[in-house]
Structures are given as C-alpha cells and as structure tokens.
Amino acid sequence: MEPESVKRFREYLRIKTVHPKPEYWECADFLVAQAKEIGVEHQIIEPVKGKPIVVLKLAGSDPSLKSILLNSHTDVVPVYEEKWNYPPFGAERVLMDNGEYHIYARGAQDMKVTGSCYLEALREIKASGKQLLRNVYAMFVPDEEIGGEDGMGAFVKTQEFKDMNGGFDIDEGGPSPNTTTYSFSEERTLCWVKFTARGNTGHGSQFIEATAIEKILPVIYKLMEIRDESVAELSKFGEAKALQQGHFTSVNLTKLEGGKQANVVPAEYVATFDIRITPDVDCHEFYTMLENLAKENDVELEYIKRGLVNVITDLPDTDPFMIAFNDACKRQGINRVPMIMPGITDARYIREAGIPAIGINPMFNHKLLAHDHDEHIIESEYLRAIKFYVDMIESMGSVSSS
Numbered sequence: 001m002e003p004e005s006v007k008r009f010r011e012y013l014r015i016k017t018v019h020p021k022p023e024y025w026e027c028a029d030f031l032v033a034q035a036k037e038i039g040v041e042h043q044i045i046e047p048v049k050g051k052p053i054v055v056l057k058l059a060g061s062d063p064s065l066k067s068i069l070l071n072s073h074t075d076v077v078p079v080y081e082e083k084w085n086y087p088p089f090g091a092e093r094v095l096m097d098n099g100e101y102h103i104y105a106r107g108a109q110d111m112k113v114t115g116s117c118y119l120e121a122l123r124e125i126k127a128s129g130k131q132l133l134r135n136v137y138a139m140f141v142p143d144e145e146i147g148g149e150d151g152m153g154a155f156v157k158t159q160e161f162k163d164m165n166g167g168f169d170i171d172e173g174g175p176s177p178n179t180t181t182y183s184f185s186e187e188r189t190l191c192w193v194k195f196t197a198r199g200n201t202g203h204g205s206q207f208i209e210a211t212a213i214e215k216i217l218p219v220i221y222k223l224m225e226i227r228d229e230s231v232a233e234l235s236k237f238g239e240a241k242a243l244q245q246g247h248f249t250s251v252n253l254t255k256l257e258g259g260k261q262a263n264v265v266p267a268e269y270v271a272t273f274d275i276r277i278t279p280d281v282d283c284h285e286f287y288t289m290l291e292n293l294a295k296e297n298d299v300e301l302e303y304i305k306r307g308l309v310n311v312i313t314d315l316p317d318t319d320p321f322m323i324a325f326n327d328a329c330k331r332q333g334i335n336r337v338p339m340i341m342p343g344i345t346d347a348r349y350i351r352e353a354g355i356p357a358i359g360i361n362p363m364f365n366h367k368l369l370a371h372d373h374d375e376h377i378i379e380s381e382y383l384r385a386i387k388f389y390v391d392m393i394e395s396m397g398s399v400s401s402s
Ligand SMILES: CSCC[C@H](NC(C)=O)C(=O)O
Pocket: 144, 145, 146, 147, 148, 342, 343, 344, 345
C-alpha cells in the first residue's frame, strides 16, 4: 500500500514550479493546505511580487531562544521531456525489479524531496503532541535555481526573516551514491564572466593585425591554464577527487560567440566563462587577476553574476547545535563527511545573514540525477529520510544553551 507521506510527496512533485514560468502560487496553496492539515501556523511573505515564500512554524515552548531553520527551494530546472522515460511532472511510482518503488519527477531529488521530508517530520512531531523548546521554521523559497536574488536573497533582508531569529539552518545537500553522507558548510564563489574583444576586420585572405581573435585567445589560454592546473592538482587525489573538488577553482568556457562568414575577419568575439572560486583563495584577488588579464589584452570584461563575500560555517564540534546535529546523525546511522558544495545554494544568503548553515541529504544509494533526465528517488530512502529529519528537528529544537 502506498504510504500517505508518499502520496503527499507526489502531489508536491506534480506542481509545475519549473523555470522559466514556475507555478509559485499553486505551490503556495499546496503548502498552506499542508500547514493547515498538520496544524501549524504559516506565513506567506512576498518580498518580490509573484515570488511567494511560505514559512511553517512549529512553535517551541521558549520563543525567546534562537530558532532552527529548515530551508528548501520550491523551483525546479527545465526538462528535456523527450529524454524522459516517465512524464517529468507525473510523479509516477514505479515498482522496480528489486522490489523497490522509485518516484520519477523533476525535483524528486532537487529538492522537493527535502521539502517533503520537512513537512512530514513536522506532521509527525506535531501529531506526537511533543512540544520542542525552540521554534522550528520550515521555509519554502522560490528561485534558487536562477540565483535566488528574488527568493532567499530578498527574504533575508525582510523584518519577517529577522523576526524568525534563526540560530542554525539545515539546508540543501545531495543524495549519496553509497552510504556516506556529504555535508556542506561552505561553497565556492560563483563568477560568471564575459570577455568581449573588438578588433580590425577585413578580407579573410589578408594578414589583418590586432584582430578580436588575437585579443581574446590569450584570455582563453590563461583561463584554460588555470583549469588545467586545477585538474592536475585534483587528479592527485585519485578516488577522493570528488570529495576534494571544492578546494580547486573550476573554469569552464561555456559560450564562444562571434564571426559572420568564413571569409570575413570577425570584428568582435565574446567568450563567457563559468568560474567557481574555491573558498581557499580570496575571490577579490581572483577578480583583480581577471581584470588585469582583460586590460593587458585590450578586452572588455563584464561580470554577469559574481559573489563578493564567501561566508563559511565553521562551528567547533563542542558547539551545542553541532553536538545535537552530530548526535542525530549518529543515531540515524549517518556517517557525515564534510565537503565543499560544488554549486551555489541559498545557504550562502543565510550564512551571510550571520546564521550557521549546513546542507545535508541523508538518502543513500542514489545516482545523482539533479538537473538530469529521469530524476527519481527510492521510496524506502525517502521514508528513512523522514525519520532522520524527525530526529534531527527534535534534537536541534531541544538544545537548551546557545
Ligand atoms: C546562479 S544559480 C545556479 C545555482 C546552481 N546551484 C546548484 C546547487 O546547482 C549552480 O551552482 O549553478
């Protein structure tokens, strides 16, 4: 028989909160209905029009204490529908040969499963009649997948967020391919940068000087050199490469544009890079290097998006929240291994607001399918993850000092 928690998860997955036109109000309606059923207070905050944030509150007995935040994003990335074996918004529950049920949908891993676990955990705790010491807030925010400026970025600046008096945030992670759980207390800094070179044009048979291509190539070579250095350093870690990648700056040339016809020397060439700067280096020094590189080669530089600060969560194991966090992990059989988040998440806004944040996903044995075709989760792991969050929330919500 299908568990009720799975039915509710599938309902959430069927809401098309997919970019570029996410159905945020349908999603808000679903979450408000959940809050009412669970029997907890809710609030809708709309710091940016059309981008509602829904917050559920499990009231603690001492509201003067700092609260526990549970963060998840409601939006999902677009799909290549023709590549899917199951409808991406059908949330089909499929019985596999090994006897396990899989739930297929965009957002199944990234990250409606986590949002659903929060809802189910709050439901279970509320139904048990237990009251925790601290307020616990489950936050459902839009736009993470497009940078979060209008979502969590705007939310942290509101009075409503400040009034929540957050003391610790549990945030986005990824499922594990085995039984080791990765936890994320820091991220690399995002830098999307566009270099535009302009130069002399003319007939493709001639030796034209100072062309756009001549100017852009040294910029590309230099950045590819940085990429090669990172790849070489990282390869020294062998099997542990994936775990260590956050310690190295990644560089990818993601767009190369220019040229009109084979026999016309292009007057303009544009190279766009996705760079992720490791927290081990000062991002401002990196930006100065990029700016000098552009200047030396007579190339224009434009940042499409970049981070200016990189706050990391670095609490000692003796911190009362960390003790509660680690105890819950231990009880639930979670072997937590810290890792630098390869991408950027909304946790960075929360850290910038001065609140420690750790990203985690306790599910085991999943192929990582975030943003991929046939994204799915294993039902039994979802059910186990709910138990993890019940324990985690009770543990964190009962911390008496800090
Ligand atoms: C600019 S928003 C993009 C956010 C996305 N985050 C993840 C976790 O994949 C990324 O790092 O590319």
